[in-house]
Amino acid sequence: MMSTQDDDEKDDKSGRPTKAVVGSHRDEEEVFGKAYDPRIVRRIWSFVRPYQGRIFISVAAVLVFTLTQLAIPLVIRYAIDHGMAPGRLDRSVMISAIVTFTVIILINYAASYVQESVVGKVAENVLSDLRRAMFSHLQLVSLSFMDKTEVGRLMSRLQGDVNSMQEFLETSVMSVGDIVLLFGIVTVLLWLDFRLGLLTLSTMPMLFIVRLFWLPRAKVAFMAAHETNSIANGALAEGIHGVRTVQSLERQHVNFDLYDEKVLANLNAHLRSARYAQVMVPIVDTLTGIAMATVIVVGGSMVLSHSLDVGVMVAFLFYIQRFFDPIRSLTMQYSVMQRAMASGQRISEVLDVPVDVSDKDNAVALSRDTDGSVEFRNVTFGYRPNQPVLKNIFFRVNPGETVALVGPTGSGKSSSMALVHRFYDVWSGQVLVGGHDVRDLTQDSLGDQVAMVLQEPFLFSGTVLENIRYHKTSASREEVVRAAQAVGAHDFIEQLPGGYDTELEQRGGNLSLGQRQLISFARALVADAKILVLDEATASIDSYTEMLIQRALITLLEGRTGLVIAHRLATIRGADRIIVLQNGEIVESGNHEQLMLRKGLYARLYNMNYASFDDISEEEMGMDAALGKAT
């Protein structure tokens, strides 16, 4: 081991590193719920209802299919006993038997086709509808819900949970068939010969009992295999994403050992679950053997003593082959239902998220010729009850004016910006745009007149062109180019391999932050709204791009009302008015000179001579360090 130059303390590098892990463990969601929850079933049923007719057809087809399966051994029995048993040879019976057989397998063919195809398609359609209902509901729910909820969580609702309903939908119809098959076999066996039937069937409860003991334990083993799998996969993904850091800090060896542990745990869990799964095989085979042996000994003796037809014995042997299948799949169905209920619960939760912000019945559209003023009248607002983040805020931005909002992290700047757009409703007071309370306006028209540029420019996959005309899909190519030229993005866009038609990687990964920022400016420019709400980027951008952005900002604000959350002195000094927020209250307002004369918070911030107000250390702000939650 290399020695470093300082020897004030030596770390003991033998043995297991104490401060190392690979991968992180996400709390798994509840996989199993109650096996039957009427509320959830009703909810899911409401999605199935439109396909009621087809479900009915498929259930009917399942029944027919099952009946034909039950009938086949009976036909064979008939042929044997009436057509070819010693002393009863009869060709006409054989002909009628074979005709019956042909008819049955034709029906079987049709029924099997209808059943599987209808069920399969209904399931696909229901899933699709379910997913759409959730997705479109998420377009309406309040942003406070979206803020609280991780995107990954929602995606797992939209994908994993919806998919696990598929298994449920497909198998439920099949289960109807299984139940019918099970009862059918029992009935037919007892009908063919009551005593022999009873004896043969006595093996069935044994399987039930064994499964009952086996299932909970096996489930634990299956779950463990599943869970260790996702742990190991998580560690792999982390290793891939963080590979540059791993190499630069020489962690390969430590990581390899830790990963080995996880993969080994996964291997062992898989082996354990394989043991659980496979132990059922000899049990089922033994029980089948016992049932067949019973038929041979008891049934055979009865045939010998002519108290049973040999065809019945053959039929018995046929049924035994199918005997345990429905039991096996029905016990599995129980877990499928539990899983489906857990998923259904989560799906319902999403569908039940209340929509707090919606258009009033008599909402009016904000007209295109609005003056573009913005006014806050005594606004109080917060995300959690009793914790207002804005308190009694009054201010007005006149048409065409640019106002800079300034203040430390957590002062309420971003919240004010969100209120202009009515992402949330105020607790008290009013937010007015163009003289109308935003709650009296339609959200669509508000979106048309208020353009917003976020701190983190978010681009969608698609071409540069599509991104710039995101709001106004009807915008012509010329309009887009003009906007890009105006904000100074045209030159670098032209240099991209496909120019305006370059496909962006996910979230615009193939562009630098500064470039993404410029594209989001162009997007706002194409939207051509009266009011621009802008949250300036905090992340540092090189001086060259920065200059472009500052210039673009001037273009963008021309002839518009601007409300800017400003981080850069250049922007702040360019504003008509500066509003300084602290802890949700306006502490100062005025232009740069006025504020400097006051020697208040603004002057203090300014005199620190930072390029940005954003990462000012907490001590210097004289604030509690724990307040540092990003806005």
Add this chain to the structure above:
Amino acid sequence: MPTDATSGAAKRGKSFAHVAEASWGKGLSTLLRIVRMTLRHPWQVAITLVSTFIAATLQLFIPRLLGRAIDQAQGVIAAGAGTAAEQALWHTALTLLVVSILRGLFTMAQNYFGEAVGHQTGYELRLAFYEKIQRLSFSFHDKVHTGDLITLGLLDLDGVRMFFSTGILRVVLLGVLIGVGAYLLISTDLVLGLLSLSFVPFVAWRSSVTQLRLRSTWLTLQERLSVLSRVMDENLGGIRVVRAFAAQRHELKKFDRAKQDALELANQRVDIRVANTSAMNFSFLAAMGLVLWFGGQKVIAGQISVGTLAQFLTFMTILQMPVRQLGLMVNSFARASTCGTRLFELLDTELDIEDAPDARELVITDGVLRFDDVGFRYEGAGGRPTLSGISFEAKPGETVGIVGPPGSGKSTIAHLIPRFYDVTSGAITIDGQDISKVTLQSLRKVVGVVQQDAFLFTTSIENNIAYGNPWARETRIGQAAEYAQLHNYIIGLPAGYTTVVGERGASLSGGQRQRLTIARSLMLRPSVLVFDDSTAAIDAGTEQRIRAAMKRFAKDRVTLIISHRLSSLMHADQILFVEGGRIVERGTHEELLALGGRYRALYDLQLRPDDDRLEGAA
């Protein structure tokens, strides 16, 4: 490791996800290689194969025993007295029971060991894959998409892992069942034997064709589903933009289009699948009808017994399932050969940055860093080299500042010192030792690079800081955090140093992340410390305090600061202005200002009063 045709392709740097279906020869060599891998567990493979053979053979005896029992019951065989016939029945029944139990046990062994071999092969592949990924150089990772690597390590690896149980084992199982079964049946009765097997070729063909079709449509479906999930993911991630532009309707339209594409294909797949299963089922039942008809005639004609007919019929039911699975077997072969080709291509990729054969440990005597006429060109990038003619020297205690416009190659300089990339010409030395001739491990322990976009791992703050030295004591971790001006923030958090950060942890601001990254690099106590534009989000005051705190150690180390912010590096002993991959100006801050060149221009741009700047810009 055997070399096969795959390694050549890897060097050309293809995107792994898009390797088309493998050619026959390559596919075959891939399959052979998988077989060789499974043979690393010879005993388990042997047990599996023997068990499969025994289980299948035992299963073939069941119809025989049933047929015999039926004949015995009818008194065809033991026409003697009642007790003798009953004894014969008992005998058959017990034999059947024993055969059933044994078959169950051997099937269990077959399945269990089959899976075990697969899982162990999977375990070995996962380790080999992980190890390879961690060692492949930056240039490799620049070329290959992380998503593709993850698919490779999860799905493709699974395809290889499952080959033994779903491919090889099935071949053996079906071979025994069909081969031995056909022999038994045909030797019993030629016509009935052929009839009972008549459904096999049809079903085998149908199910293979269908499975291959399902596989190719599955791949397309996955693509369409990933479009759908991208639409959803972007919508939810960018929900503020969506709301801000009131674009919900537009988004729903996008969603519906993607949804419809996926749904149509999913429904088509249902059709393909269903058409196949019902046709297979029908052909099986039709063959059964033929056996019943012709067998019945033979029974009537007295050529065979009812028991023999029953034997044929039950034999067919036994064969039905495995024959239907033949398609899955074909699928398994197709999957293993494409997945395996991709996976092995990665595993065979040669490391382009590795210890030289005679590499020695780097020994620090003074800690002098020297660039000697260094040139560098990114792989595959034509045209101008990224860097050329870079020469400078830095002694311990010295700070070198590197500045230049975006794309000038200044970050590349940082990446060459720890050999993330190798120089194309010239040499970098530390204390006179060429870095390409020392071991990577010893080099990277000495060179600390604070990266621009550092990755935080989803674990506690303390684990993140101690990432490069996980044995470190807590006092050292605290100290590093203090130097990086992060300690006060951390102790203010409810969970302090155990707060989980990273992708799924608490969110840190850009500046906090960078300070954490600095603390992490300080833990290595490097002799050469490089800041690769890594203080950009930290305010000037904090940056100054970090610099002051580190001064205590600075006398023993070379510090390289790469930044576009002049305030970060104007105190440096030597400043290099890089443009177009060359050093165009060098000197101290004062010298460069006096020079009145590019450095001066940048200085004016950054530090002139804002008003002038804006007016100048407008």
